[in-house]
Amino acid sequence: MSDEQPTELEPGGPNAVGKMLGLLGDEWTLLLIQQALLGVTRYGQFKAAMPISNAVLTARLNLLTREGLLERNVYQSNPLRAEYLTTPRSRSLWPFMLAIWDWERKWVPGHDLPRMVHTVCEREFAPVLSCASCGKPAAAREIAAEWGPSGNWARSVPEASTRRRWDSEQVSGAAGLFPDTMTILGNRWASALIGAAFRGITRFTDFEKALSAPPTLVADRLRAFVAIDVLAATQNDKRPDWAEYHLTEKGRAFFPVVATALQWSQRWFRSPEGPALLETHTTCGAEFDPQFRCDQCSTVVHRRDVRIV
Ligand SMILES: [Zn+2]
Ligand SMILES: [Zn+2]
Numbered sequence: 001m002s003d004e005q006p007t008e009l010e011p012g013g014p015n016a017v018g019k020m021l022g023l024l025g026d027e028w029t030l031l032l033i034q035q036a037l038l039g040v041t042r043y044g045q046f047k048a049a050m051p052i053s054n055a056v057l058t059a060r061l062n063l064l065t066r067e068g069l070l071e072r073n074v075y076q077s078n079p080l081r082a083e084y085l086t087t088p089r090s091r092s093l094w095p096f097m098l099a100i101w102d103w104e105r106k107w108v109p110g111h112d113l114p115r116m117v118h119t120v121c122e123r124e125f126a127p128v129l130s131c132a133s134c135g136k137p138a139a140a141r142e143i144a145a146e147w148g149p150s151g152n153w154a155r156s157v158p159e160a161s162t163r164r165r166w167d168s169e170q171v172s173g174a175a176g177l178f179p180d181t182m183t184i185l186g187n188r189w190a191s192a193l194i195g196a197a198f199r200g201i202t203r204f205t206d207f208e209k210a211l212s213a214p215p216t217l218v219a220d221r222l223r224a225f226v227a228i229d230v231l232a233a234t235q236n237d238k239r240p241d242w243a244e245y246h247l248t249e250k251g252r253a254f255f256p257v258v259a260t261a262l263q264w265s266q267r268w269f270r271s272p273e274g275p276a277l278l279e280t281h282t283t284c285g286a287e288f289d290p291q292f293r294c295d296q297c298s299t300v301v302h303r304r305d306v307r308i309v
């Protein structure tokens with residue numbers, strides 16, 4: 001696999017969205033990518049950065065290597081020592097990580113995140129999700145999304161990329177990083193559910209149908225989302241047993257994370273039929289290509305121009 005080439009997916013199989021949810025909808029994977037982007041390369045360093053067992057760490061590093069997000073480089077042969085280097089595929093997750101950082105900082109009080117300075121203007125900044133075509137800020141309500149040729153719920157359902165016994169629900173507290181983001185993205189069903197909420201789904205049965213997931217699992221995820229105030233449950237007067245779930249302000253503010261994850265998925269995974277999702281910035285009418293601008297100086301934010309303090 002060439003470094004810059006997208007993965008060609010099987011016709012009729014899981015599409016870019018399903019592939020992305022299966023890969024990124026995993027707590028350990030997100031933590032490993034975050035650490036790798038911060039410069040961690042060695043097994044022992046990853047191990048020291050999070051409460052992860054050897055079996056899980058080895059499995060995740062193998063998965064990320066196989067999927068082209070890390071490159072295993074043997075730098076010493078006797079004894080054998082390898083390091084794990086980022087690739088264009090993992091480095092292009094930087095906007096997604098920036099979006100997570102910004103959302104946690106604004107909406108999840110009580111945990112200290114590093115501050116970031118935009119070196120172009122030398123100010124602490126917040127990234128503003130914008131449209132690459134017109135340069136204007138882009139809010140969730142201004143983006144119209146419809147399925148593309150490879151898009152439907154069945155093909156967007158997350159693939160299991162890890163074995164079930166490794167699916168972990170309780171590690172986020174221990175890792176102490178991005179607690180609410182891990183509730184939303186840290187397992188593949190949760191991340192699919194937030195996508196469904198942004199596609200306008202509100203009813204329990206519709207979530208269940210869209211995700212093809214067992215009702216207990218859907219109920220459990222919805223409860224977790226309500227508990228962190230990302231979704232609000234409202235009673236339906238005509239059907240008292242039929243609650244609806246709507247994104248709160250905090251939930252809607254998660255949109256840049258979703259938008260950058262989708263952008264990444266469409267960049268790196270191609271179905272032969274065409275894209276999974278077609279997004280339009282309704283304000284200008286162009287196909288929506290998200291980018292971040294600096295809220296202080298309005299220029300486009302590049303990774304090389306951000307300093308962590
Ligand atoms: Zn636009
Ligand atoms: Zn700036």
